[in-house]
Amino acid sequence: MSLTNTRPEATPLPLSQGEEHSESSPLSIHDMTIAYHRKPVLWDIDLDLPEHHLIGIIGPNGAGKSTLLKSVLGLIPRASGRVLVYGKPFDEQRHRVAYVPQRESVDWDFPVSALDVVLMGRYKRVGWCLPIGRTHKKIAMEALDKVGMADYARRQISQLSGGQQQRIFLARALAQDADLYLMDEPFAGVDAATEKAIIALLKDLKSSGKTVAVVHHDLQTVGSYFDTVILLNMRVVAYGPTAEVFTEENLNKTYGGKLTLLTDAAEALARNQASIHRETKSE
Amino acid sequence: MIWTFLDTWIVIIGVLSAVACALLGNYLVLRKMSMMGDAISHTVLPGLVAAFLISGTRDVFPMFVGAVVIGVLTALLVQTISRIGNIEEGASMGVIFTSLFAVGLIMIRQTADDIDLDPSCVLYGAIEMAPLITVDFLGMELPRAAVSSGVMLLVNVLFILLFFKELKISSFDPALATTLGINSTLMHYLLMTLVAATTVAAFESVGSILVIAMLIVPAAAAHLLTDRLWLMILLSAVIAAASAITGHLAAIIVPGWFGLGDTSTAGMMATSAGLIFVGVFLAAPRYGFLSRVLSRARLSQRILREDVLAMLYRRAELDPDSGAATLAEIRRLLHENWRVGLAVKALSRKRMLARNDGGWQLSPAGEAEACNLVRSHRLWESWLVSELGLRPDHVHRTAERLEHVTDSSMQEELFKAAGSPDQDPHDRKIPGNL
Amino acid sequence: MNVHLRIIAAALILAIPGIASAAGHHLALPSASDLWRVLSLQDYNTRVVILGTTMLGGAAGLIGTFLLLRKRSLLSDSIAHATLPGIAAAFIVVSLFGGDGKNLVGLLLGAAAFGTLGMGSVLLISKYSRLKDDAALGIVLSVFFGLGVSLLQLATRLETGNSAGLNSFIYGKTASMLFRDAMLIGVSAAGVAVICALLYKEFTVLAFDQDFAAAQGYPTGILDFCMMALVVLVTVIGLQAVGLILIVAMLVTPPAAARFWSFDLRRVLVTSGIIGAASGLFGSAISALMPNLPAGAIIVLVGAFLFLLSFLFGSARGVIPQRLKNRQTSLKVEMQHLMRAFYELAEEDGAAEELEKHPVKFEQLLRERAWNSTQLKRILRRARRGEFLRVGADGDYSLTRAGGRQARKFIRNHRLWEMYLITHADIAPSHVDRDADQIEHVLDDAMIERLENLMNQTDRRLLPESPHVISSQKGEAS
Missing domain, CATH: 1.10.3470.10 (ABC transporter involved in vitamin B12 uptake, BtuC)
Structure with missing residues (x-):
């Protein structure tokens, strides 16, 4: 089923700029649209993340920030579009991507220790059915140490403060030893000390050649935290170096929202239960 | 008993x-x-x-x-x-x-x-x-x-x-x-x-x-x-x-x-x-499983019908002498197969399409409908480029989806919001402007 | 909450004597020789039953833990009820084709097929309709069971085959467990244990953080299905032993009880297995001693009793240890406050160096913090009992040697923490006292050491200055 295969008027373009770069880009998203229950929440996202950068994803509530990360990871089906990680499909590159979900997404009453959670970052490398070897435990302990939680390795996770829980999540991502880190609001509900520690860690990651994309809420700290920002509100409003893009005008566009038309259209699509077609054929 | x-x-x-x-x-x-x-x-x-x-x-x-x-x-x-x-x-x-x-x-x-x-x-x-x-x-x-x-x-x-x-x-x-x-x-x-x-x-x-x-x-x-x-x-x-x-x-x-x-x-x-x-x-x-599937199927058939109309309109626009399109041609252009036959049949029943030397052509009613669709499409493209700042080569697909859910009041709003354009971002005329 | 408790207690107390007096005269206590016979497993039949139920309990406890952590405990109820039409249908089909309808393999296959179907229906309904989990569970449970009851009754009308005994799947017939039944349970239980051990990592990550597992590339759908298939397996093999209503208890009760004992999943799993096995063991032993008691129900009640014990006394989350711990913490905090009050009063008078020789009046102490005189008297009494304090002839209080040492330690921790907050966490000095107050009581030795290194205050004899001016109004601020 397809709505759009005929394109008498779309100029047959050479590969867009994005795709030429995608060989080296840690994450390139091409033409991606996401719908929740048939209601589009992200429209035609085109992004090529630069390497060795600390990238902030900024936008109002419901702008689709978390959705963007989840769809990249394949947790939400894409209505259309393509995602490449270091030039290859995500499925082949999973081991190079670490994901830090929102802290509220799990049950912190779960009977595991901090170390157990961090070890989960190693499970895929340990392999199915095999016990966890000493090297993996060592790596996990190092990750805990990096976030300043080595003393809490044996502590049950429900006995940790919010900031400490967030650090544990971070340590789990570190233990994955990935190249691209996708973090969903790592600063939500953490204390000032933790926030400082986390941002220092992220900057370390960046300088060691990793790419870190962070969903962030606090506009005041954007300037000092990130060198690149993505301003998002159902579509990419602006994207580029913080100094150029993080302007009042762009913020107004992001948060002010002249989007009633788009929301109306999205509602209409949802109401009609019109499925936004999935890519069935390659282009 | x-x-x-x-x-x-x-x-x-x-x-x-x-x-x-x-x-x-x-x-x-x-x-x-x-x-x-x-x-x-x-x-x-x-x-x-x-x-x-x-x-x-x-x-x-x-x-x-x-x-x-x-x-x-x-x-x-x-x-x-x-x-x-x-x-x-x-x-x-x-x-x-x-x-x-x-x-x-x-x-x-x-x-x-x-x-x-x-x-x-x-x-x-x-x-x-x-x-x-x-x-x-x-x-x-x-x-x-x-x-x-x-x-x-x-x-x-x-x-x-x-x-x-x-x-x-x-x-x-x-x-x-x-x-x-x-x-x-x-x-x-x-x-x-x-x-x-x-x-x-x-x-x-x-x-x-x-x-x-x-x-x-x-x-x-x-x-x-x-x-x-x-x-x-x-x-x-x-x-x-x-x-x-x-x-x-x-x-x-x-x-x-x-x-x-x-x-x-x-x-x-x-x-x-x-x-x-x-x-x-x-x-x-409303909440049934089959009815959702059915209504989706009906909808996609409606969308296909609209696609047929719009496609014929654009074809005539590109080459006014192209004449009637055969069913095979429509199928080829829309990358669709058997469903096209159903759509064309339904359209001819509604007198939107007319037979003409072995092919199909828009009737006046069909042309008006098609014109409306293409207008919605191009207005959306203009709006997406001018207001959302999307790249012109990226808006076609979004507009394809949106044209099917655009009513006349939304169309008018779009027209105003996009700055009353005459042409879409691909320099094509927006039909239906007064 | 207390009202609820009281109502429950009252109802139980009112009900018990009546029931006990009416039921009591039927219970004959076993003789010593009977006791010995059962406990030494001399009786072949008893041996089979006890072994079977013990293994069943262990396996159910293991997989039930994952079920609990997936927050799907009651799914076992729906699965169990959904097996009934499978059993009846299998009986009818096999009988119609001239086989022995009561062939266990056929019955259990039928049960497993319908159990899986029921489980699938629950997931399907809650995924593809606006109904929530609870409604989906209830629908599947009641409709499948209704269908089962109808089919069962049809089965009794069949001319071929003798359907008597199919009812035992509803209530179980533990006492007549055969050797092959116990074998079946043993093999399945071993299988469940091995799979739980092999897939421990995968099941854990799935239960803890499904999104993360999916992002890592784990086939979460398949893993989830494996987990639920194990639940179906345990349910099916347990049907004969305890029946489909009570098998739910074996899957739900041991894990719920085990969670009170540990924060570590491995231990919870083992504890849950042990609790399950123990309920099976003791339950069937009791019913072997007192044949008038139905074994399935006794097994469930032993489990419930173990749950109650865990609920009350569980070392990790049990109600009583929790209350005790809270009480101990508050006692400790009170004592620390008292000691600090002594030190700060001495400091104000410039007598910090000679803390032990600086007597303090009751009223002074009372002003130092937001405590009333009754509370303060109680704390002072405890301090005297601990020999941290002595009372002078004029009724003044002063610290003993030990008390002084404690006071210096507490004040030092407090101030180290304050300094840390100011230098490392950007907290305004005027607020720091209150923040420090909450944390310092939970500082352990390792953390103190880290603080010391961080603040370059490794000499334990030195006491840092307070980072803010100690005002006499401080009692109100904290």
């Missing part, structure tokens, strides 16, 4: 109990407490036995009290254990109701000589025998089960009528209810009391299995049919009654097809409620 007065009474008892349960079930389903109904209908067993042991009689009243007490106790225990012990409510329910049920089984075994209470009877009831046990009610000799279920039905109807507002608010938003001065906890326990009472009234005749089915299934089905509470309650009552009637019919007819006698009426009532639920689950107009 021979229909006797017994069958009439069985159906009457079944309908009365089923409707009495279904009424309360609406609130259980809406409060996400369906399984509490299940738990309570299991735990009345020890309540009944305890009442019998304490009172020493099989009188209705002590049994009733015993079961109601244990029913409310179940609700209390489940909540208390889950809150104090900080465990999930489902787990605490599982622990409590199984333990109490086990207690009931042991008590029955211990007192087997004194009491004639078969646990199977509690589970499946003996609705087939129910019409034979009669009581004198207002001078008439009526089956006891009919009287007790009838009374329970009346009580439940009154309860819902009297507390309609309060129940609605405290089911929907307990916090709001509290601020409005409605005691949600009280409503909760009133509801639990009535669930226990209804269970007891029904268990002897129809068994707890039918009680659970009727508490949950009709209300769940009704919830898929409507968004209005009163209508939901009404529908659940109708579904419950229908399941009771068809259930008994099925119990005495269906086995005959296989050359067997009849089967458990209570079981078949639950089964036919289940079948009604499956039907509703698939075919409910």
Whole structure:
């Protein structure tokens, strides 16, 4: 089923700029649209993340920030579009991507220790059915140490403060030893000390050649935290170096929202239960 | 099949109990407490036995009290254990109701000589025998089960009528209810009391299995049919009654097809409620599974029709001398196969397409429709580029989707918001500008 | 909450004597020789039953833990009820084709097929309709069971085959467990244990953080299905032993009880297995001693009793240890406050160096913090009992040697923490006292050491200055 295969008027373009770069880009998203229950929440996202950068994803509530990360990871089906990680499909590159979900997404009453959670970052490398070897435990302990939680390795996770829980999540991502880190609001509900520690860690990651994309809420700290920002509100409003893009005008566009038309259209699509077609054929 | 007065009474008892349960079930389903109904209908067993042991009689009243007490106790225990012990409510329910049920089984075994209470009877009831046990009610000799279920039905109807507002608010938003001065906890326990009472009234005749089915299934089905509470309650009552009637019919007819006698009426009532639920689950107009699939298929066919029109319009625009397009050509251009034939046929029926030397051409009506679509498409493209800042080579696809849901007022708004453009970002004329 | 408890207690107390007196005269206590016979497993039949139920309990406890952590405890209820039509259908089909309808393999296959179908229906309904989990569970449970009851009754009308005994799947018939039944349970239980051990990592990550597992590339759908298939397996093999209503208890109760004992999943799993096995063991042993008691129900009640014990006394989350711990913490905090009050009063008078020789009046102490005189008297009494304090002739209080040492330690921790907050966490000095107050009581030695290194205050004899001016109004601020 397809709505759009005929394109008498779309100029047959050479590969867009994005795709030429995608060989080296840690994450390139091409033409991606996401719908929740048939209601589009992200429209035609085109992004090529630069390497060795600390990238902030900024936008109002419901702008689709978390959705963007989840769809990249394949947790939400894409209505259309393509995602490449270091030039290859995500499925082949999973081991190079670490994901830090929102802290509220799990049950912190779960009977595991901090170390157990961090070890989960190693499970895929340990392999199915095999016990966890000493090297993996060592790596996990190092990750805990990096976030300043080595003393809490044996502590049950429900006995940790919010900031400490967030650090544990971070340590789990570190233990994955990935190249691209996708973090969903790592600063939500953490204390000032933790926030400082986390941002220092992220900057370390960046300088060691990793790419870190962070969903962030606090506009005041954007300037000092990130060198690149993505301003998002159902579509990419602006994207580029913080100094150029993080302007009042762009913020107004992001948060002010002249989007009633788009929301109306999205509602209409949802109401009609019109499925936004999935890519069935390659282009 | 021979229909006797017994069958009439069985159906009457079944309908009365089923409707009495279904009424309360609406609130259980809406409060996400369906399984509490299940738990309570299991735990009345020890309540009944305890009442019998304490009172020493099989009188209705002590049994009733015993079961109601244990029913409310179940609700209390489940909540208390889950809150104090900080465990999930489902787990605490599982622990409590199984333990109490086990207690009931042991008590029955211990007192087997004194009491004639078969646990199977509690589970499946003996609705087939129910019409034979009669009581004198207002001078008439009526089956006891009919009287007790009838009374329970009346009580439940009154309860819902009297507390309609309060129940609605405290089911929907307990916090709001509290601020409005409605005691949600009280409503909760009133509801639990009535669930226990209804269970007891029904268990002897129809068994707890039918009680659970009727508490949950009709209300769940009704919830898929409507968004209005009163209508939901009404529908659940109708579904419950229908399941009771068809259930008994099925119990005495269906086995005959296989050359067997009849089967458990209570079981078949639950089964036919289940079948009604499956039907509703698939075919409910708005929340049904099939209807969603169907409406999606219809929609995609409409979209394809529109695509045919727009494509012919653009083709004529690019080359005014291109003439009529053959079906094969349309198929090729739209990358679609058999569905195109259907779409073209439908369009020619609507007189949007006309036959012309072996091919198809837009009729004046079709051209107007196509013009409108292309206008929506290009306005969206202009708007997406100028207002959202998308790249011109990226907007086509989005516009493709949106053109199908754009009505005339949205079109006008777009036109204004995009700065009244004459051309789209690909330098094509936007048709239909005044 | 307390009202609830009281009502429950009252109801139980009222009910118990009546039941007990009525039921009591039927219970004959076993003789010593009977006791010995059962406990030494001399009786072949008893041996089979006890072994079977013990293994069943262990396996159910293991897989039940994952079920609990997936927050799907009651799914076991629906699965169990959904097996009934499978059993009846299998009996009818096999009988119609001339086989022995009561062939266990056929019955259990039927049960497993319908159990899986029921589980699938629950997931399907809650995924593809607006109904929530609870409604989906209830619908499947009641409809499948209703269908089962009807089919069962049909089965009794069949001319071929003798359907008597099919009812035992509802209530179980533990006592007549055969050797092959126990074998079946043993093999399945071993299988469940091995799979749980092998897939421990995968099940854990799935239960803890499904999104993360999916992002890692784990086939979460398949893993989830495996987990639920194990639940179906345990349910099916347990049907004969305890029946379909009570098998739920074996899957739900042991894990719920085990969670009170540990915060570590491995231990929870083992504890849950042990609790399950113990309920099976003791339950069937008791019922072997007192044949008048149905074994399935007794097993469930032993489990419930163990749950109650765990609920009350569980070392990790049990109600009583929790209360005790809270009480101990508050006692400790009170004592620390008292000691600090002594030190700060001395410091104000410039007598910090000679803390032990600086007597303090009751009224002074009372002003130092937001405590009333009754509370303060109680704390002072405890301090005297601990020999941290002595009372002078004029009724003044002064610290003993030990008390002084404690006071210096507490004040030092407090101030180290304050300094840390100011230098490392950007907290305004005026707020720091209150923040420090909450944390310092939970500082352990390792953390103190880290603080010391961080603040370059490794000499334990030195006491840092307070980072803010100690005002006499401080009692109100904290």
